Amino acid sequence: MNTIIKKRAIQAALFGLTAFSLAQVQAAEWSDTAISWRYGNSFAEPFNPQDISKNIFALTHVSGYKYGTNFFNLDLLQSDSKDPGAPGSSAGAQEAYLLYRNTLDIGKIRGQDIKFGPIRGVGLTLGFDWNTKNDVGYNSRKRMLVAGPTLMWDVPGHLNTSIVLLKESNAPSFIDHRYNFKTHPMLTADWGIPLGDKFAFEGYANFIGTKGKDEVGNDTAAETNIDMQLMYDVGSLMGAGKNTFRIGFEYQYWKNKFGNSSATTGNKGQTAKTPMVRAEYHF
Numbered sequence: 001m002n003t004i005i006k007k008r009a010i011q012a013a014l015f016g017l018t019a020f021s022l023a024q025v026q027a028a029e030w031s032d033t034a035i036s037w038r039y040g041n042s043f044a045e046p047f048n049p050q051d052i053s054k055n056i057f058a059l060t061h062v063s064g065y066k067y068g069t070n071f072f073n074l075d076l077l078q079s080d081s082k083d084p085g086a087p088g089s090s091a092g093a094q095e096a097y098l099l100y101r102n103t104l105d106i107g108k109i110r111g112q113d114i115k116f117g118p119i120r121g122v123g124l125t126l127g128f129d130w131n132t133k134n135d136v137g138y139n140s141r142k143r144m145l146v147a148g149p150t151l152m153w154d155v156p157g158h159l160n161t162s163i164v165l166l167k168e169s170n171a172p173s174f175i176d177h178r179y180n181f182k183t184h185p186m187l188t189a190d191w192g193i194p195l196g197d198k199f200a201f202e203g204y205a206n207f208i209g210t211k212g213k214d215e216v217g218n219d220t221a222a223e224t225n226i227d228m229q230l231m232y233d234v235g236s237l238m239g240a241g242k243n244t245f246r247i248g249f250e251y252q253y254w255k256n257k258f259g260n261s262s263a264t265t266g267n268k269g270q271t272a273k274t275p276m277v278r279a280e281y282h283f
Contacts, residue, residue, distance in 0.1 A: 031063035036280040044272035046260040093135035101127035121152035139173035182212030203228030220259030250276040
């Protein structure tokens, strides 16, 4: 990973860690931190007709405190040469993508749970996304703010659904300013459902509305991004604590990636269908 990407990744990690630390003035009631690796060889990028291989290393932290939960994830993505990082280079592009969400439980704030039917709680989710990538041509510098209501469902494990507004901007290399997209909605769900003692079904689904015109005046398209994984607690077979070391399979379906449609890309790389292998260590 080159020096610029390393520097930006470190800055992102420090910014994210500071953000959720400030949100946790109260001591965490529970927490889970993990490092993970996943790999797939059929990733897609808009305007690129080739299947791309990527190694993705991640740091993930989730915790609960008196008034809600925090979620932090930093992905470091390394592409192969089919997603080049510089003109004429055989090295693949490198990306850092940071996501932070803080969900305030309104029932906990008011001192009385909000429960009705299959709903065990109502919340307000706030957060941001931040990325940087050194690919040829675009060089994404995404910044996005997120806010909206959340329903917490009464299921084994957890299932949350939210309707949020997204305020997104980017500063790609071919323009000399930060471009602001139209504020747009997203219906999102995230889940972690135990399947017996050893297996778990986890993931997220994002259904994202159109965000107006892109940087060159083309209409953007609505996106569907579904990422799900089936994980197995292999560490327990070796005497480790429950869910310390897990392996499994992951699958991502991403239609109209970043708002690009077949009409704007010439049907090149706007949809990804990516199986992956995944391994996690929790501490």
